[in-house]
Amino acid sequence: MASKPSIPKGTRDFSPTEVAKRHYIIQIIKNNFEKFGFQPIETPSFENSETLMGKYGEEGDRLIFKILNSGEYLAKANATHLENKDSTKLTASISEKALRYDLTVPFARYVVQHQNEIEFPFKRYQIQPVWRADRPQKGRFREFFQCDADVVGSKSLWQEVELVQLYDTVFSALGLEGVTIKINNRKILSGIADVIGASDKLIDFTVALDKLDKIGEEGVKKEMMEKGISAAAILKVQPLFHFTGTISEKISQLSVLLAESEEGMKGVEELRFICDNVMKLGLSNSTLDLDVTLARGLNYYTGAIFEVAPPKAVAMGSIGGGGRYDDLTGIFGLKNMSGVGISFGLDRIYLVIEELNLFPETVTATSKALFINYGDAEAFYGLQAIQKLRAAGIKVELYPDNAKVAKQFQHADKRGIPFAVIAGEQEIASDTFVLKNLISGEQRTVDFESLKQDLLRS
Template sequence: MAQKPSIPKGTRDFTSVEVTKRNYIMDAIKRHFEVFGFLPIETPSFENSETLMGKYGDEGDRLIFKILNSGDFLSKVSDDLYTKKDALALTSKISEKALRYDLTVPFARYVVMHQNEIELPFKRYQIQPVWRADRPQKGRFREFFQCDADVVGSTSLWQEVEFVQLYDAVFNELGLKGITIKMNNRKILSGIAEVIGAKDKLIDFTVALDKLDKIGEEGVKNEMLEKGISETAIEKVQPLFSFQGSNKDKLESLSALLASSEEGMKGVEELNFIIDAIADLGLEQAVLDIDVTLARGLNYYTGAIFEVAAPKEVKMGSIGGGGRYDDLTGIFGLKNVSGVGISFGLDRIYLVLEELNLFPAEITENTKVLFINFGTKEAMYGMKAVKKLRQNGIKAELYPDDAKMKKQMNYANKRKIPFVVLAGTKEMEEETYTLKNMISGEQEEVSFLEMSEKVR
């Protein structure tokens, strides 16, 4: 009995309509990447394990898909190690490669390996799939595309300003109104940890704070207590849970809170610059909002951090995010190369556009006209017209088989092709075509030029 086919959890097949809609999003993102001066690169789908491991924190490392070595990989494992059943030790012996977790670490590796071929600052974009061994749920998959843009080799805050504008430009073209670009700075978070006496608990502090929208204020406080952050320290950060007012109001409150922290005040200064620049330049429709609880989980962010929230009427996690990483290439031996980048969440953007019915109807239009096949001579007559229509940018095709008329008409109906052309002996002699409108049922005999204009 034949095996019933299936696909792994967290992966998907895409229909032609879905692919078309995804391409619509990627084309818009790619177009703006290039308008903003970013250059395309691509990296392998899998990397050496040592390139990826240890770059995303413990949580991230657990989500990396490992690839088994080829051949008899167990023969290289000692009986002692095999008997101990130590998963981490065993994995390092039987797996030397892994599927990429994101595009940022591979990009850092790329910069180091190609440092003599690129000009700094180097602006690159990548649109490629990544893989994470995560628990699948709405908007979260194990295989998904990332659409990244990064700049390395510049510490200028104008880069952050441009990324805010880039987010705004892309979502404005996609017709997605009401998005919020949340922004914070890791220096501010470090400064807060410093002034409350929890500097040694910075990672635990930021990871817990980042969950505020998921587990609420009490949940965050409980997690901080569990991680060893004192009640006194938690009381000092109470103002963070109720920060309100304009961006300027929030920055003034932060300045008061962080007055004794040099690093924290540097973060406030950087946010002030970005906020002032965007206020002068303006945005098409996005709202830029300082969110002091925004932490983002990845350890390599050192400055500004971004997260894009979908319109409030859609229940969806972030649809974009990123930030500044001052020395990511340092992990590969190239020191003091600052970088900043953002990513667009293609799959989540798709779900948001679908829910809000924002995909233009015309992007999923398929073949405009189908030529009925009556035989070899008639098919050749039709194919000559099909060729000319295609040269004029009109989607046209010939039914490949000399099948019954009913079957060919049903095919056109099922594919929702709006026009059908019937061309037999009479039409061939008169060099005309009988054009049938499949929606109204009307048909008329027309010249090629008339047919082309009506179909278009």
């Protein structure tokens, strides 16, 4: 007996309804990407391993799905590494390709590879799946879509201002209110580490600080001390554990804290420019918040850092993020190519909208009408009308089999199709149709033009 089929953990099948809802979100994001001047590109689902490895830090490298070489891959494996069961070193000799971990590094590779064909500044968007060998949990999958928008070839901070507006515009179009767009700056984190004498432990310091909302003040202090950050340094950073007030007040506090750090003050001025202009231009449904504990993507972010939190009514992680990278393409040999970008987490956004019941009913609308099949002659008559209705933009279909009428009505009911069109010998002779409302039970005989108009209005 064959075993029941299954799919890998962290992946999902999508029903027609789920696909329709996902396409609804993607279309809104895509429309606004293009409205803001971004152009689409696509890159392969897998890259050469050397393109991806070492770009996301040690933890990121562990989460990259490696692809075994084709053919007798073990024949080319390093015998010593194989005998010693050294998986890390062995992988390099049996796997030369890997599934993409995100869309940013492949984009950097694309820019370098096609630099002579690109007009800079280059504004691109990309909506494709990525893969991570992560532990699956709510809102976190091993295969998921990212929706990215990036600008390369410009250091202008107006790009950051526009990206905040883009976030707000998309979430407004999706009907999501109460979204918080968090912002920080890598230079501020570097400045803080410098001021407290922990520059050599920047990553350890920021990774611990980033966990403040998860493990609390004492937990962060404990982790910092375990990483070798002194008690004196932690005392200097104490104000960050209770960092409150308006954005202007927070920036003023940072100006005092970072007065002795040139790098830190650059970050303060960049934040002031972005936040002041965003607030002057205004946001529709989102809130901008300065969060000094935000420390995502430190391996390549150099300026502004973004993270988007969903409405507080939903228990969910971030639904978007991004930042400024001054030399990401440098990893592929193209220096001084500054960029900034943001990403929308499609899967998490879907879960948030679903939980808040914000999907419009029209998103999952199926065919308007089902033509009942009484036989070949009736089916052909129906298909002639169906052809013209579809040309008018109306979704209609013919039941394929000459089955019992009750079964055909039952099929329409299960599919959520609101109308049935009945055409037997009498209707064919008079060139008419019977349009039946399957919800009210009401039916009437109509000519084709009336049938079309009734379905268009429904």
